[in-house]
Structures are given as C-alpha cells and as structure tokens.
Amino acid sequence: MNEVFGAIHAAVQTVENDPVLNISIFAAFVAVTLFIVIRASRNNKTAADYYAAGRSFTGPQNGFAIAGDYLSAASFLGICGAIAINGYDGFLYSIGFLVAWLVALLLVAELMRNTGRFTMADVLSFRLKERPVRMAAAITTLAVCFFYLLAQMAGAGGLVSLLLGIGDQIGQSIVVAVVGVLMIVYVLIGGMKGTTWVQIVKAFLLIGGAVVMTVWVLAINGFSLNTLLEGAVAASPKGDAVLGPGLQYGKNPWDFISLALALVLGTAGLPHVLMRFYTVPTAKEARRSVVWAIWLIGLFYLLTLVLGYGAGALVGPETIAAAPGGVNSAAPLLALYLGGPVLLGFISAVAFATILAVVAGLTITAAASFAHDIYASVVKKGNVPPDGEVKVARRTVIVIGVLAILGGIGVQGQNVAFLVALAFAVAASANLPTILFSLFWRKFTTRGAVWSMYGGLGAAIVLIVLSPVFWGTPTSVFKDVGVAIWPLNNPGIISIPLGFFLGWLGSVTSRRAEDRKKAAEMEVRSLTGFGAEKAVDH
C-alpha cells in the first residue's frame, strides 16, 4: 500500500507542478460557455429578459440550473472530504441540503412564481407597505449574497493552491481576479439567460463526472456497498468509528442541530434560489423545476456518499489530510487515483466551473435586488425609464464583481468556511419567516415583516460575532484571543425562532391594519396564477 501512496504523492507533485492540463480543460469550459452566453444574449433588452431570462426556460432546464446553482464547491469538495475523513458525519451533513428542498417544493416555489416578478422583495412587499418591506428584503438579500459570494471567492483562491500548484499570495490573487472578471463578463453579457446556461452546463459536467467516478469506485469494490465500507474502515486510523456518528459533530451535538435547522429552513429563503423560479413561464413549470432539482441533488449526494467513502478506502484519510488543500483534496485525489492526470484535470476544471456558476448566480441576484428594489422602487419610487433599471443593474454587476475580487483576495488565509453556514442562517432567520407569513398568514403586517427581517439578520450576525468562530480557539478569526460569549458556531437555533417570533409579535402589536383587498388579491393570485407574469415573446 505504501507504494501506491508514494505513487499518488509523486503524481500529485508532478501534476501540480505542471498545471497546463488543468488550465487547458478549464479554458475549454470557459470557451464553450462563453460561446453559449454570447449566443444567448441576443434579446437582453428588457428587465424581464435580463433578470428572468424572458421566463422562457423549461422546468427540466431550470431544474438543472438550480442544481448547478446550489451544488457549490463546498458541497462537492467539502462533503466528499468530510465523508472520506469523518465518514458518517459528512453524510449526515449532506442530507440537510437535500431535505430542505421539500420546503421549497411544498410551501414556496409555486406561490412565489405566481405573485412575484423578479426578486424576493416583490412577493414580500406585495400586500404590505412597499418601501420599508422592500428595503428590508433587499438588505437581507444583499447580506446573504455577500456572505455566500465571499465564501466562494475565498474558496477559489484555496482551490488554486490545491489544483494548480500555485501556492504564493500573488498567484492566488491573480486566479481570484480571473474568476471575478470572467463572472462579470458572463453576467454583463448573458444576464440571467447566460448565467442559467453556465449553470446547466456545469450541472451536467459535475453530475456526469460524479457518476463516472462512482461507477468506477463501485466496480473496484465489486458493486458492493459493504465491501466499500470495509475498505474505508480498514484504511481509516479511526477504524469502525467512520460508520457511526460523532467524529465531526460529536463534541457538541447542539452545534450541528443549530446548523441543521439553518440548512433545512434556509434553502427556501436563499434569494438566488428564489430568483430561479422566475425564469420559467408558469407555476407548474416552477414545480417541475423543483422536482428535477430534487432528483438531481438527491442523486448527487448519493454519489458523494460513495465518492467520500471511496476516497477514504482508496486514497486514505491520512494522505488526504496531508495533501495541499486538506479535506477539499479528497475528490481530486480520488480522480487522480482512478483516471490519472486527465480525470484529475477534468474534476479540477469542474470545480472551477462550479465556483464560476455559483458566483454568477449570486451576482445577478444581488444586482437585480439593488437595481429593482433599492434603486427603482425605493429611491426613484418607480419613476425610471424602461431601460434605466437594467442599466443600473449592469453597473451594479461591475461594482459587485470588483468587491468580490477585493474581498476574495482580502480574506485569503482566513478561515471563512463559516460564511456559507452564516448565509443559510440569515436566509432561514430573516427571509423564510417573512416569506411563509406573507404567503400563509392573513394577519401578518408591515411591522411584523420589518421586525422579523432586521431582527433575524441582526441576531444571526451578532451571534456569529460573539461565537468561537471569532474568539478564543486556534481556528478563530482572532486566534486564541478572548472568550466566546455564545458557545455555538451556528446561530440558527436562536436566530430562526427569533425571526418567527418577531414576525408574530410585530404583527399582533400593529395598530394599523393592512389592506384587506391586497391580501385577498395576493391569495387568489398565488394559488390560481391569475395575472402572473407571462413568458416574453420574442
């Protein structure tokens, strides 16, 4: 066995010292998607074209795009690595990401599609006082997008050191800048249509690559899950423990419970996921997209279970932990073990494509929210020329892209893994309560919405800042300094109930009743689709 590890190690060194192959596969992906984006960008005049791709995608297409948007590098590399090293707990983590889609399917997707136009705030401000609610919804949207974007950009830097063998600060900064510039180009030229195609292509490549590797791993193990698990147990220094819970979350189970709450309730409140529902012509297509997304995402996490244990069995947890990139190197090293440098190059390119597709989706969501909610509705009170809003959105894309590049370079070397969990926590605490209340509770008021959104957002951020993520441990932002006041790394267990509670409290203490007619209109439209935005005819 030592010889095999030695060979892998040597191969990793050579491949990483000669990253031409990885870069050329990634360049091919960029060339193909850029071509598609330019072709798709011919009808990008109106807001409906730019933000919602003319509402012309089919359910299955949008389902692939949702999967492409949702399966970030963190889920692919992170979960494979977590299973390879900690076994069961990595699998436990992945399940929350899938189950969460039932909230979107049952409670949110179709009703949102029927009542909104471009952004989450459209729905939330439908029957309440428009400006304060829209402003609050835009701020929580921007906060979620910002946290998620920063995590992805930082991940891009980290991935480079792993895949291209670029370890120095300047090299990593250049790659972050390249990712950022490509993202700006995609979103500027392609709008939502181009972004969607990038996500569809990426989902195909990611799931296709994972299927090939899974079949390969299973073939080595005689298509027996049991043999695979035996191999993982034999290769792990922790032995049997990888089959049961506790290796990753055993120290403080409440931390994981808090995280699980945020995952399950946050997904249906992620603004870039919600915005995808507007790219299809009807609520029925929105339903079909979620169904496709659930099958694809479920399939993908089943594959990562095999890939994770496969990486543990075939590459070995110790080799993975020692490789540059640590946990995140499990899937690339497994690819190298199975298919040599070519498969490694392919998987590396897919990982980059993943980051690119996710940041593009986040950027167009943030830009749409700024231009449509803050600029057009709150600042200009709706008095904007037809093309004015899209013009502002495009400028916002550039600003966000530059900020993302600077942020991605700025946080290098920092431990920013908490940002993804924070994005989910904010979505679950600030967005989901208001979404559910405004769709299902007639007595919900403007005050309830505003309290819930600012309260949920504030609580999630304050708790993170008071937590061990920032204070007192060797992995904290302030290393070994001070003591964390709040003991958990995840704020959800407090901030999510608080978000719901504030929504209720604000509503029952409101003196001003909301517009009864608007409430009835929203209910009728959300369930019947009467007056819903139609697809654009070109």
Added chain:
Amino acid sequence: MTESHDRAAESAGIDYIEVEESPPFQRLKRAQRAFVFPLAIAFLLWYFAYVLLSSFAADFMATRVSGDITVGLLLGLGQFVSTFAITMAYVAYANRRLDPQSRAIREDLEQREAGAR
C-alpha cells in the same frame, strides 16, 4: 405587465375579496393547505428525529445491521427515500387535484377580464 394588468382587472370589476370568499376558491385553498401543511410538518419531524438520534444516540446509530451497514446509514438513506416519495406524492396530488381547480378559477377570472376590455 402588472400595471396594465391591474388596470384591466379593476375595470373588469374583479373583486378579489369576493373571489377569495367564493366556495371554489375556498375549496382550492383548503385542498392545498390540507395537503402541504401536514406533509411539511411530517418531514421536518422525521428529519429532526434522525438528526437527534445521530446526535444523542450515537451507539444505536452505529449498530451494525449487516456487515458494515449501520442503522444510521440506513436511516440516512431513508431520508433520501422519503424525500423522493413526498416529492412524487405532491406532484401527483397537485396534478390531479389542485391544477384543475386553480385552472377553472383562473380561466373564469381571465374571461371576466377579457369581457371588460
């Protein structure tokens, strides 16, 4: 667009409160909520039961069922199965029961709107 649509709806004299209180709409609303609320609560309970077992009954979850397959792994795979099953059940229900009702109400409203134009 929404603005022109609103004007058309207004001139058609569509009274949303009246529509909302009408028996067909109330039936649709009840049919939707009576299906999605219990299902949403059920899957959340089942998921958190699984999370709590993984957190506080680690030994039970690590019990081997056959070979290296543990209770925890089977319950985890059960989460996938239940998610897929609920998805299919909802789609079947929505296609069969909800869509015809919502289409009837929508078409009625669209006719009233078109008649007033």
